[in-house]
Amino acid sequence: MPKMNMLQAINDALDIAMAANDKVICFGEDVGIFGGVFRATSHLQEKYGRDRCFNTPLVEQGIVGFANGLAAQGSTPVAEIQFADYIFPAFDQIVNETAKFRYRSGDLFNVGGLTIRAPYGGGISGGLYHSQSPEAYFAHTPGLKVVVPRNPHQAKGLLLGAIRDANPVLFFEPKRLYRASTGEVPEEDYELPLGQAEVTKEGDDITLLAWGAQMEIVEKASELAEKEGISCEIIDLRTIVPWDVETVVESVLKTGRLVVTHEAPLTGGFAGEIAATIQQRCFLYLESPIARVTGLDTPFPLTLEKEYMPDHLKVFEAIKYSINY
Amino acid sequence: MSTTTKAAPIVHTPDFMNGDEFRIPVFKLLKQDGSPYKNAKLPDLDKDKALRIYRAMLFTRVLDERMLAAQRQGRLSFYMQCIGEEASVIGSTAALDDEDMIMAQYREQGALAYRGFDVDEFMNQLFGNEHDYGKGRQMPVHYGSSKLHYMTISSPLATQIPQATGYAYGQKMAGQGHCTITIFGEGAASEGDFHAALNMASVHRVPVIFLCRNNGYAISTPAHEQFSADGIAPRAFGYRMKVIRVDGNDILAVYQATVEARKLAVEHNQPVLIEAMTYRLAAHSSSDDPSGYRSKKEEEAWRDKDPVLRMKLWLQEKGWWSDDDEKREQESLRRDVLEAMKRAEKREPPELDTLVSDVFDEVTPILAGQLDDLKAHIRKYPEAYPKGAKSLNGKDAGGAKHA
Numbered sequence A: 001m002p003k004m005n006m007l008q009a010i011n012d013a014l015d016i017a018m019a020a021n022d023k024v025i026c027f028g029e030d031v032g033i034f035g036g037v038f039r040a041t042s043h044l045q046e047k048y049g050r051d052r053c054f055n056t057p058l059v060e061q062g063i064v065g066f067a068n069g070l071a072a073q074g075s076t077p078v079a080e081i082q083f084a085d086y087i088f089p090a091f092d093q094i095v096n097e098t099a100k101f102r103y104r105s106g107d108l109f110n111v112g113g114l115t116i117r118a119p120y121g122g123g124i125s126g127g128l129y130h131s132q133s134p135e136a137y138f139a140h141t142p143g144l145k146v147v148v149p150r151n152p153h154q155a156k157g158l159l160l161g162a163i164r165d166a167n168p169v170l171f172f173e174p175k176r177l178y179r180a181s182t183g184e185v186p187e188e189d190y191e192l193p194l195g196q197a198e199v200t201k202e203g204d205d206i207t208l209l210a211w212g213a214q215m216e217i218v219e220k221a222s223e224l225a226e227k228e229g230i231s232c233e234i235i236d237l238r239t240i241v242p243w244d245v246e247t248v249v250e251s252v253l254k255t256g257r258l259v260v261t262h263e264a265p266l267t268g269g270f271a272g273e274i275a276a277t278i279q280q281r282c283f284l285y286l287e288s289p290i291a292r293v294t295g296l297d298t299p300f301p302l303t304l305e306k307e308y309m310p311d312h313l314k315v316f317e318a319i320k321y322s323i324n325y
Numbered sequence B: 001m002s003t004t005t006k007a008a009p010i011v012h013t014p015d016f017m018n019g020d021e022f023r024i025p026v027f028k029l030l031k032q033d034g035s036p037y038k039n040a041k042l043p044d045l046d047k048d049k050a051l052r053i054y055r056a057m058l059f060t061r062v063l064d065e066r067m068l069a070a071q072r073q074g075r076l077s078f079y080m081q082c083i084g085e086e087a088s089v090i091g092s093t094a095a096l097d098d099e100d101m102i103m104a105q106y107r108e109q110g111a112l113a114y115r116g117f118d119v120d121e122f123m124n125q126l127f128g129n130e131h132d133y134g135k136g137r138q139m140p141v142h143y144g145s146s147k148l149h150y151m152t153i154s155s156p157l158a159t160q161i162p163q164a165t166g167y168a169y170g171q172k173m174a175g176q177g178h179c180t181i182t183i184f185g186e187g188a189a190s191e192g193d194f195h196a197a198l199n200m201a202s203v204h205r206v207p208v209i210f211l212c213r214n215n216g217y218a219i220s221t222p223a224h225e226q227f228s229a230d231g232i233a234p235r236a237f238g239y240r241m242k243v244i245r246v247d248g249n250d251i252l253a254v255y256q257a258t259v260e261a262r263k264l265a266v267e268h269n270q271p272v273l274i275e276a277m278t279y280r281l282a283a284h285s286s287s288d289d290p291s292g293y294r295s296k297k298e299e300e301a302w303r304d305k306d307p308v309l310r311m312k313l314w315l316q317e318k319g320w321w322s323d324d325d326e327k328r329e330q331e332s333l334r335r336d337v338l339e340a341m342k343r344a345e346k347r348e349p350p351e352l353d354t355l356v357s358d359v360f361d362e363v364t365p366i367l368a369g370q371l372d373d374l375k376a377h378i379r380k381y382p383e384a385y386p387k388g389a390k391s392l393n394g395k396d397a398g399g400a401k402h403a
Helices: A006-020 A044-048 A060-073 A088-104 A135-139 A152-164 A214-227 A245-255 A270-285 A312-323 B047-072 B086-094 B109-115 B119-127 B160-174 B192-203 B251-268 B296-303 B307-318 B323-346 B365-380 B386-394
Strands: A003-005 A024-028 A053-055 A076-080 A115-120 A145-147 A169-174 A182-184 A198-201 A206-210 A232-236 A239-241 A258-265 A291-295 B101-103 B180-185 B208-214 B242-247 B272-277
Touching: A003 A006, A003 A152, A006 A024, A006 A044, A006 A076, A006 A152, A006 A169, A024 A060, A044 A053, A060 A076, A060 A088, A060 B160, A060 B192, A088 A135, A088 B192, A115 A152, A135 A145, A135 A169, A135 A239, A135 A258, A135 A270, A145 A152, A152 A169, A152 A182, A198 A214, A198 A245, A206 A214, A206 A245, A206 A312, A214 A232, A214 A258, A214 A312, A232 A245, A245 A258, A245 A270, A245 B365, A258 A270, A258 A312, A270 A291, A291 A312, B047 B086, B047 B109, B047 B119, B047 B251, B047 B307, B047 B323, B086 B109, B086 B180, B086 B208, B086 B251, B086 B272, B086 B307, B101 B160, B109 B119, B119 B323, B160 B180, B160 B192, B160 B208, B192 B208, B208 B251, B242 B251, B251 B272, B251 B307, B365 B386
Parallel strands: A024 A053, A024 A076, A076 A115, A115 A169, A145 A169, A206 A232, A206 A258, A258 A291, B101 B180, B180 B208, B208 B272, B242 B272
Antiparallel strands: A003 A182, A145 A239, A198 A232
């Protein structure tokens, strides 16, 4: 099996999707001959032509508006927003149009073919505007699926699943892992299911739940915890909407403890939604309060990024607090 | 690589330009008395098509009159009239292939009428009953029809404009010779989406027609407070897009301009902007009262330019329509509208399950659970939720189907 980094895996997924279906069209700022500022769309224009892989003008609301129309027409657009921080000019098109297209028309029309890809997250010295994790804004809008991969293998399978899903999907790629995360990725065409979490490590004492780049963090924290005799179960949520309640419930019924972590700020973050649901479903089984380890309720900093980040030590402390509660 | 499309001439004095160098003419064919201007070459429009257009105009006007009255009687929650703008909407639609996509704003019911949306289909949407294609989810006038290639209306302004560019790009890729027209007001043209759409259409050579109904007002805001340039048309220059300004109350001028625009779009992949100069004779909506922001005198001046009357006079001059025809048609349309309204009012509301369907292609487990909880609650307090309780009584007591 070839080894790839996450960008190569994403590029491979796009290549496979375009080869398999000539209705797949990739576009965004700099995605054409340049292959995207991160090179996720490298060689796609050479291979599939300028009609199917092209640069757009610098206008996110136009990119998503165009993509909505193209999807409504029956094509399968894969639109790139260069950084998730710059998705907000398209917020109206995503929240009022993409998300509601099927519902408001009574299923006469839909934009189910649409996938919006965007690099997200911190850890790259990107400061306020190259670091944000906006998944919770979109999780609050019914009609959008939100997916975040944790490694190259997951990125390829989930992206192919997203492109072929019958619903519009926001696919947030943890850019800190683009080149840092490498692993074996099957060469063939495969899809990983949306809406299903994955237990990546079984354990008995506490459940650690994360997605995207935070999966590395919880793995590191669990190694520290295991040294102290704490057995951690780790779950990658993978799909934020619709999220896999049952897998998390099943785990927490077993361990009685839950730590949820994300880079986004605490208030209004998706960990709050998870905590509320899990306390409702597992109330009598909980041994300690559900812990949230997240970014601070501040804009994303630059020089003090390390201090801001919900790193493995903060997760480790949350694990110990929960165990010793 | 040059940063502009043309090499610029060089000057040595700091002269500024503001676009006043361009004078955009207005394309007109018919005078208000229905006779053609001297030297005007009228489009080739046969009797059947001319009458199809005119009947759609009459239907739209009767529908608008009756439904506003119904709103005033408290039978309907909300309504928006097209009065004064029928020629812009229907003339442009008639110039298209019936399978070209229409992505309108909300005041374009005439386009749907022309395409053959029947009076019951209109009424079911207006009353949001069980037969409404939109399942009672949107306010009145948010029509849609996939079979008539009319995109379901969305309230947020201008969102359909870049979507039209994308839709038309897909039509170009499909290669079946179709285009998209998007219709919007001069107020919506201030939104960022308008500019995004025109620029992308021009850069990517998309077969899309942008039809701006410059009707003088965005709710209460007059055009001169909306923009300082000479209307909307000059914006096309900024995108190097073909543009024409047309008398929006002149059915033949709108028709011919759109026929030519469609050729540019479909045969040459050139997007086109059409600015139709017209006037919103009606209030913005049933919730609006124009007497606070414009004069009766101004309205009367535009009433004298009535586009429906102008077409009638032209048809009469051709000998294709008589006062008897007019009387008979009006009476029959009024009867149709009233009867359809009565039928639509009596129909059931959409089923309770439609609350959670179509959010995704399948009802998710979380949504199915929310529906089950809601049903249990409604069974406890049926009087508080008469529509939901009625829907529950007629159906099985189970939850939504889900994957």
